[in-house]
Amino acid sequence: xxxxxxxxxxxxxxxxxxxxxxxxxxxxxxxxxxxxxxxxxxxxxxxxxxxxxxxxxxxxxxxxxxxxxxxxxxxxxxxxxxxxxxxxxxxxxxxxxxxxxxxxxxxxxxxxxxxxxxxxxxxxxxxxxxxxxxxxxxxxxxxxxxxxxxxxxxxxxxxxxxxxxxxxxxxxxxxxxxxxxxxxxxxxxxxxxxxxxxxxxxxxxxxxxxxxxxxxxxxxxxxxxxxxxxxxxxxxxxxxxxxxxxxxxxxxxxxxxxxxxxxxxxxxxxxxxxxxxxxxxxxxxxxxxxxxxxxxxxxxxxxxxxxxxxxxxxxxxxxxxxxxxxxxxxxxxxxxxxxxxxxxxxxxxxxxxxxxxxxxxxxxxxx
Numbered sequence: 362x363x364x365x366x367x368x369x370x371x372x373x374x375x376x377x378x379x380x381x382x383x384x385x386x387x388x389x390x391x392x393x394x395x396x397x398x399x400x401x402x403x404x405x406x407x408x409x410x411x412x413x414x415x416x417x418x419x420x421x422x423x424x425x426x427x428x429x430x431x432x433x434x435x436x437x438x439x440x441x442x443x444x445x446x447x448x449x450x451x452x453x454x455x456x457x458x459x460x461x462x463x464x465x466x467x468x469x470x471x472x473x474x475x476x477x478x479x480x481x482x483x484x485x486x487x488x489x490x491x492x493x494x495x496x497x498x499x500x501x502x503x504x505x506x507x508x509x510x511x512x513x514x515x516x517x518x519x520x521x522x523x524x525x526x527x528x529x530x531x532x533x534x535x536x537x538x539x540x541x542x543x544x545x546x547x548x549x550x551x552x553x554x555x556x557x558x559x560x561x562x563x564x565x566x567x568x569x570x571x572x573x574x575x576x577x578x579x580x581x582x583x584x585x586x587x588x589x590x591x592x593x594x595x596x597x598x599x600x601x602x603x604x605x606x607x608x609x610x611x612x613x614x615x616x617x618x619x620x621x622x623x624x625x626x627x628x629x630x631x632x633x634x635x636x637x638x639x640x641x642x643x644x645x646x647x648x649x650x651x652x653x654x655x656x657x658x659x660x661x662x663x664x665x666x667x668x669x670x671x672x673x674x675x676x677x678x679x680x681x682x683x684x685x686x687x688x689x690x691x692x693x694x695x696x697x698x699x700x701x702x703x704x705x706x707x708x709x710x711x712x713x714x715x716x717x718x719x720x721x722x723x724x725x726x727x728x
Contacts, residue, residue: 392609393605393609393614393635396613396614396635397614397635400570402635402636403434403636404635404636405630405634405637405645406434406435406616406635406636406637407433407434407435407636407642407645407646407651408434408436408437408616408636408637408638408639409425409427409433409435409436409437409639410638411640412424412425412426412428412436412437413425413427413428413433413640413641413642415621415640415641415644416498416643416658417498418459418488418490418491418506420438420450420451420508420509421503421506421507421509422506422507423488423502423665423667425509425514426517426521427658427661427662427665428525428642429518429521429524429525430523430661430664430665431642431643431652431656431658432646432651432652433523433642434526435525435526435528436517436518436526436527437530438450438511438527438528438529439452439532440531440532440544441532441536441540442475442537442543443474443475443477443478443479443482444476444477445478445479447478448511448540448543448544449508449509449511450508450509451508452532453474454474454533454536455474456470456472456477456482456485457470457471458490459490461486461490465484466481473533474533474536475536475537479508479510482507485508486504486506487508488503488504488505488506489504489505491503499669500667500668500669501669502668511548512547515527515551515553526570526571527572529573529574530576531575531576531585534577534581540581541584541588542588545585545588545589553572554572554589554590555590570592570593570594572589573593574589574594574595575595575597576596576597582595582596582597605632605634614635614636615636616634616635616636616638617629617634617636617637617638618638618639619639620637621639621641621644626639630648643656643658
């Protein structure tokens with residue numbers, strides 16, 4: 362039987378600058394190193410947040426291929442279910458921010474993702490918005506990118522010189538009852554969970570952690586905990602700030618997101634962070650010395666067939682307004698950082714109430 366909690370990831374909605382032990386003298390905690398080695402989780406772990414979403418449209422094959430090829434340890438993905446029961450990778454509850462749904466299905470702009478079939482979602486352009494929002498990073502081949510299924514994400518991770526793990530979140534769970542069984546079934550069939558094909562062991566006989574599950578919903582965490590072996594981390598997301606030293610003393614690992622500035626990557630690492638989620642995995646890998654500086658991002662894109670955009674583009678005003686809104690919101694949030702904690706719930710932990718018994722802060726629960 363595993364200990365009551367094995368894993369914790371402290372996350373920040375914007376950038377972690379307070380409440381993470383960074384106000385003390387920078388130090389590296391040996392406990393974090395030992396815990397990461399025990400789990401077979403790289404330290405510092407670099408998690409490509411929705412893929413390499415700083416340089417390619419989020420949650421597309423392009424972003425995940427780049428996250429893989431630059432060397433990320435994990436590809437992070439938000440999972441939802443279509444009207445016809447397919448598991449897809451998509452963050453938002455509705456489609457207007459990152460697709461052309463207003464052009465293809467103008468009467469259905471406000472409908473949630475689960476009201477569309479996979480075929481309908483495949484009709485949408487999931488890449489052009491990025492070219493319009495970030496012309497300096499635009500590539501012609503981003504136009505027309507399609508929604509990604511979980512099976513397609515698995516195929517991305519399995520191909521290429523680097524084979525990252527998957528950091529999977531069950532998203533908008535009330536809209537997708539029973540999605541956990543569907544996800545686990547796909548992973549078992551693909552050999553990513555013990556089942557049809559056992560996970561290969563490292564030379565020391567330990568099983569590497571290829572999958573980490575996460576959710577904001579304790580019911581989803583409980584369902585996943587019942588469905589997967591104890592060796593697979595299942596993480597409950599809740600709002601709090603992490604004291605990394607205290608977390609390590611309790612046998613917990615600490616990961617942060619979303620960390621995109623080099624100074625924050627360095628400060629968190631020096632303070633004892635065990636890894637980060639980032640939109641810029643190549644920058645994090647270089648910062649931590651995991652790969653040599655000077656990753657040829659353009660070269661990787663060219664090899665994958667994503668051409669630089671060299672033609673004039675007409676930008677729809679509505680899309681520009683949407684991008685401006687998100688940028689303004691981001692700038693506003695930077696001045697009021699909200700910290701969040703991920704907490705792994707193992708077999709003896711089922712709900713947020715259970716977590717409070719062990720002294721880990723959870724919103725609305727007494728400590």
